[in-house]
Amino acid sequence: MRPDKQQLLRALRCQPTDFIPLVELGVHPKIKEALLKRPLLSLNDEVDFWQLAGYDYVKLQPKVQYAVGTIPAAIPGDRADTRNWAPEGAGLITDEATLENFSFPKSADISYTPFEKIGELLPEGMGVIGQYGDIFTMTWELMGFENFAFALYENPDLVMAINNRLGETILSMFSYFCRNDIVDAIWYSDDIAYNNGLMVSPDVLEMLFFPWLEKIGDMAKACNKPFIYHSDGDLTAVLQKIIDCGVTALHPIEPKALEITRVKEIVQNKLCLIGNFDVDILSRGTTEQIRALINETLQKMSSYTGYCAGSGNSIPDYVPLENYLAMIDEVKKFRK
Numbered sequence: 221m222r223p224d225k226q227q228l229l230r231a232l233r234c235q236p237t238d239f240i241p242l243v244e245l246g247v248h249p250k251i252k253e254a255l256l257k258r259p260l261l262s263l264n265d266e267v268d269f270w271q272l273a274g275y276d277y278v279k280l281q282p283k284v285q286y287a288v289g290t291i292p293a294a295i296p297g298d299r300a301d302t303r304n305w306a307p308e309g310a311g312l313i314t315d316e317a318t319l320e321n322f323s324f325p326k327s328a329d330i331s332y333t334p335f336e337k338i339g340e341l342l343p344e345g346m347g348v349i350g351q352y353g354d355i356f357t358m359t360w361e362l363m364g365f366e367n368f369a370f371a372l373y374e375n376p377d378l379v380m381a382i383n384n385r386l387g388e389t390i391l392s393m394f395s396y397f398c399r400n401d402i403v404d405a406i407w408y409s410d411d412i413a414y415n416n417g418l419m420v421s422p423d424v425l426e427m428l429f430f431p432w433l434e435k436i437g438d439m440a441k442a443c444n445k446p447f448i449y450h451s452d453g454d455l456t457a458v459l460q461k462i463i464d465c466g467v468t469a470l471h472p473i474e475p476k477a478l479e480i481t482r483v484k485e486i487v488q489n490k491l492c493l494i495g496n497f498d499v500d501i502l503s504r505g506t507t508e509q510i511r512a513l514i515n516e517t518l519q520k521m522s523s524y525t526g527y528c529a530g531s532g533n534s535i536p537d538y539v540p541l542e543n544y545l546a547m548i549d550e551v552k553k554f555r556k
């Protein structure tokens with residue numbers, strides 16, 4: 221299918237569209253390679269995947285290395301894969317001395333090479349979304365969640381120092397996205413909620429999260445680019461605050477935490493909603509179950525403006541290729 225970024229941009233602004241666009245925050249490289257039937261070796265391969273799968277954009281990130289002390293853990297069973305788990309106890313930064321010795325990436329350490337090269341590779345009609353995130357998440361990951369929780373009361377200056385060091389550098393990425401004409405929309409990801417509510421109190425989010433979201437929102441408004449925000453979990457308590465920060469689209473409307481039509485009735489055309497297809501069903505369901513789920517969701521959401529189809533998180537490697545193909549095929553069939 222020919223990409224049509226204008227339809228995507230209209231959806232992200234809650235304007236009428238000719239079809240419901242497909243949107244994902246991430247698709248695992250193994251899935252991309254299986255669909256392409258070749259290794260994923262270059263930026264050109266990335267472009268080929270997003271176009272072949274039926275997306276109207278390529279999602280790009282700057283290249284920079286943040287070491288936050290995640291813990292490798294083997295997956296039970298026969299698989300050779302590993303997962304990285306966030307530190308729960310003490311992380312890499314526990315006091316002022318470890319903060320002083322920790323090496324944070326600086327703005328000069330960020331490479332934007334993919335953004336510089338993508339223009340000559342894009343098919344006609346295909347857009348670019350610039351994405352990065354995790355100012356709040358990396359703040360607690362660097363400290364370990366327990367240590368972070370205690371420090372909020374015992375040493376808030378340390379928490380703020382880490383948060384500011386991370387925030388200023390990551391904010392510079394969004395400044396770049398807004399200045400660069402190749403970027404059509406910006407996407408900030410930073411989880412702040414579980415299925416049953418916020419991870420921390422609204423007061424903590426007012427200190428460590430919302431000021432950055434608002435600054436990115438101001439940038440997006442100034443450059444007239446749609447602003448997507450990702451967080452898993454139940455965000456009901458802060459939906460209005462998210463809107464007030466300038467966010468124009470919310471991802472992924474995790475189905476175990478939020479009922480998508482209820483959220484849409486609350487936010488109306490103040491937010492485009494993205495996602496909501498249950499990753500558990502995508503992973504373990506039959507193709508018939510997946511098609512039924514997706515068709516039901518599309519039928520419900522087709523009466524609203526401001527919806528993009530996709531998973532309720534991302535497409536991990538354990539989603540069978542045939543299930544992923546059934547998902548994107550069902551969305552494409554709904555266009556006709």
